[in-house]
Amino acid sequence: MLDHEFHGKMVKEYSENQIAVIGEWIRKNIRPGRLINEYDSYAIKQLLEIDTGICMTNDAVKEAMFLAGFRPECSGDENWRFRILLVREINENPNPFFNWLMVEEYAEGTPEADFITDVSQDFRFPVFADHDIIRGYLENADAYEETLDAFERLWAEYEK
Structure with missing residues (x-):
């Protein structure tokens, strides 16, 4: 079962423009995959911050990935892992x-x-x-x- 305690923080903590940039970055750089990727939510947070300059919490990245349609493999862990492919546009x-x-x-x-x-x-x-x-x-x-x-x-x- 997913832990939704953090759900909604992203909308409150980030501007509409930042949320759009985060969503666009996920759309351009992450694709569904068959295997669990080595990049967990914390690693994705770091890449997103490097590319966009937006400093996010790990929970906000989890929420953004969840809202983008990516489901974690083990949502009980602090850092979520996903079945994704990381690409670079x-x-x-x-x-x-x-x-x-x-x-x-x-x-x-x-x-x-x-x-x-x-x-x-x-x-x-x-x-x-x-x-x-x-x-x-x-x-x-x-x-x-x-x-x-x-x-x-x-x-x-x-x-x-």
Whole structure:
């Protein structure tokens, strides 16, 4: 049986615009799946926050997923798990740098090409962020100096 104690908090705690952004993010990034995904409600909360900048509670994410039609596999747990596929709608992503990065071509094996490949596969990469947030993300992830240099070269080229 589902614990509905939290139900309705999302509507009270977030603006209509924020609720629309959250719903749109779920619609674009999460699909029904056959297997239970490794990303539980807390991990989804973190991804959603990175992408949208909206800081949500775990309960609000549970409610949003429930309202979007996703049912938890074990609703008694603190962090819910769902049968979902997590995808990334790169072509509709609003960050101009990220969009630019995804269409740039560099010779295979170059630091720039490696950086682009890593970013395209990193679901935690702050795709909606500006230079300073991306740089901070890379530094917090203990990126190699070569990776940081590649990012700076790519950012400088993007700004031209």
